[in-house]
Amino acid sequence: xxxxxxxxxxxxxxxxxxxxxxxxxxxxxxxxxxxxxxxxxxxxxxxxxxxxxxxxxxxxxxxxxxxxxxxxxxxxxxxxxxxxxxxxxxxxxxxxxxxxxxxxxxxxxxxxxxxxxxxxxxxxxxxxxxxxxxxxxxxxxxxxxxxxxxxxxxxxxxxxxxxxxxxxxxxxxxxxxxxxxxxxxxxxxxxxxxxxxxxxxxxxxxxxxxxxxxxxxxxxxxxxxxxxxxxxxxxxxxxxxxxxxxxxxxxxxxxxxxxxxxxxxxxxxxxxxxxxxxxxxxxxxxxxxxxxxxxxxxxxxxxxxxxxxxxxxxxxxxxxxxxxxxxxxxxxxxxxxxxxxxxxxxx
Numbered sequence: 587x588x589x590x591x592x593x594x595x596x597x598x599x600x601x602x603x604x605x606x607x608x609x610x611x612x613x614x615x616x617x618x619x620x621x622x623x624x625x626x627x628x629x630x631x632x633x634x635x636x637x638x639x640x641x642x643x644x645x646x647x648x649x650x651x652x653x654x655x656x657x658x659x660x661x662x663x664x665x666x667x668x669x670x671x672x673x674x675x676x677x678x679x680x681x682x683x684x685x686x687x688x689x690x691x692x693x694x695x696x697x698x699x700x701x702x703x704x705x706x707x708x709x710x711x712x713x714x715x716x717x718x719x720x721x722x723x724x725x726x727x728x729x730x731x732x733x734x735x736x737x738x739x740x741x742x743x744x745x746x747x748x749x750x751x752x753x754x755x756x757x758x759x760x761x762x763x764x765x766x767x768x769x770x771x772x773x774x775x776x777x778x779x780x781x782x783x784x785x786x787x788x789x790x791x792x793x794x795x796x797x798x799x800x801x802x803x804x805x806x807x808x809x810x811x812x813x814x815x816x817x818x819x820x821x822x823x824x825x826x827x828x829x830x831x832x833x834x835x836x837x838x839x840x841x842x843x844x845x846x847x848x849x850x851x852x853x854x855x856x857x858x859x860x861x862x863x864x865x866x867x868x869x870x871x872x873x874x875x876x877x878x879x880x881x882x883x884x885x886x887x888x889x890x891x892x893x894x895x896x897x898x899x900x901x902x903x904x905x906x907x908x909x910x911x912x913x914x915x916x917x918x919x920x921x922x923x924x925x926x927x928x929x930x931x932x933x
Contacts, residue, residue, distance in 0.1 A: 591636050592728040592786035598794035599634075599787070607803060608699035610636045615802040619898035622805040626772070630736030632790070632798035633806050635729035635778060639702040641695040641709075642723045647716040648693050655712060656686070657851070659842040663688040668755030668767070670837045673708060678850025680822055681708055683837065685755055687767065694780075696767075698818040699724070712846070728786035731769065732798050733776030733809070741766065741777055743796045749777060754836075764789070772806065773813020808895050811904050814866050814932060820877065821864065821892045821906050862889060862908040866932040869921065872896065872903035879921045881907060881928060888913045891921055891928070909933070 589610045593599045601613040613634060616622065625631060643652060653660035658671035668687040672680045682701035687694040697705055702722065709720055732740050741749040744766065746758060752768035759765055764781045771778065781789045794800060807817075816822050838851065854860065869875075872894045881889035894905035909916075909930065916930040 591634055592783050593634050593636075593730065593790045594787075596787040596790035596794075598791050598800060600800075601802075603802070605803065608637045610699075612636060613800075613802045614804045616800040619804065619896075622799070622801045623808065623898045625799040626734050626801055626805055626809060628735060630732055630734040630740050630798045631772075631801035631805070632793050633731040633733070633801055634790075634803070635731045637699055637803070638729050639697050639699045639722070639724040640727055640729075640780065641697065641702075641705065642721045643693040643695065644691065644719045644721075645717040648718050651713070651716045651718050652686070652693060653842065654844065655709070655846050656684075657838040657845060657847070658686070658836075659839045660686060660688075660693070662842075665690055666757055667753065668757060670755065672837050673705065674845075674847030674851065675708075676847060676850075678847040678854070681705075682818055683822055685767075685769070687755065687757055687765075694723075700819045726783055727780050728783045728789075729778060729780055730786075730790060730793070731771055731776060731778040732793060733770070733772040733774055735774075736797060737774075737776045740793060740796050740798055746777075750775065771815070772809035773815060774809075804895070807893075808897065808904070811866075811893050811895060811906055814864070814906065816864060816906060817893070823892070860911050862910050863933060865889075865907055865909045865930050866904070867891065867907055867928055867930050868902045868904050869894070869926050869928045870902050871926055872905070875922045875926075878907075881909065881919050881921055882925070883913070883919045888919065904931075 588606050591610055591612060602617060603615040604611055605614040649661050656671040656673055658669045665688055668685055670685055672683050674680055682705055685696040738749045744760060746766055755767060757765050757767040764779055767778045769778045770776050779789060877891060877894060879891040880887045889907055889909035891905050891907040894903050896903050919928045920926060921928050
């Protein structure tokens with residue numbers, strides 16, 4: 587059964603086009619793709635983040651227990667800070683990614699809704715006698731995000747005057763159980779609000795009145811692709827991936843000691859063994875390509891496209907994918923039938 591967005595009752599929540607996503611009826615577009623994209627680049631965009639779920643960990647052992655299950659450090663987190671990490675299995679394969687937020691009496695785990703069932707099963711499998719309690723709090727809270735040049739001004743309107751000084755995933759409490767999290771989820775300065783579900787519509791309208799432009803999920807997908815941010819379900823698909831650069835590199839700590847899957851991941855890193863790497867790419871025409879789409883050169887598969895969307899203001903389709911590290915040079919790479927040229931724009 588498809589759920590309704592907790593923001594749907596807001597006066598300024600007026601969809602032009604909707605889609606079912608992660609079991610929720612989400613807004614694909616509020617206006618036109620070009621108008622949304624330009625507003626997101628020049629002002630402040632307001633996003634429904636009902637695609638995200640929330641697990642709350644309490645109990646005296648929560649920090650040390652979780653520390654042993656993630657690729658990033660948990661025991662060193664201070665109150666009001668957070669970090670990005672992977673959960674891997676014993677073979678070093680990524681099961682899901684998540685943001686860990688450290689609160690005074692709890693850890694909040696911010697995950698893609700796609701990962702909620704997998705995460706619950708994974709954590710339960712590795713919980714023995716530790717004093718840890720895990721609660722799915724997704725139904726208690728709603729999530730909305732703001733990004734763009736005007737995000738800092740919006741934060742000031744909420745009483746947070748130092749958004750730019752907050753570290754990545756730093757967070758502060760606001761009134762009535764709401765928490766503001768510094769999160770550059772589109773690759774530019776931004777924040778998310780985790781709000782009590784009953785206050786969702788009021789918060790949405792308040793941000794819209796402060797100047798945030800309601801923006802659909804389709805534009806969010808484009809913005810994160812342009813920023814090179816991989817998403818679970820398309821770009822993160824259970825592969826063994828030692829850290830590379832950017833967001834993936836920040837997800838793994840090499841100083842924290844043992845964690846589940848560490849032996850494989852560290853062995854690949856120290857030996858320089860990386861079968862493939864995440865790349866940004868583009869093609870003049872992506873219509874008709876079924877993802878994941880093989881990347882081909884000289885009749886040999888050299889990688890695959892995992893994300894691809896049409897650009898609303900430029901004559902190409904930007905995307906993300908993986909390219910074998912053995913590939914040297916990026917000329918004459920194609921995808922699809924009939925073959926269409928693919929340009930690798932960033933590695």
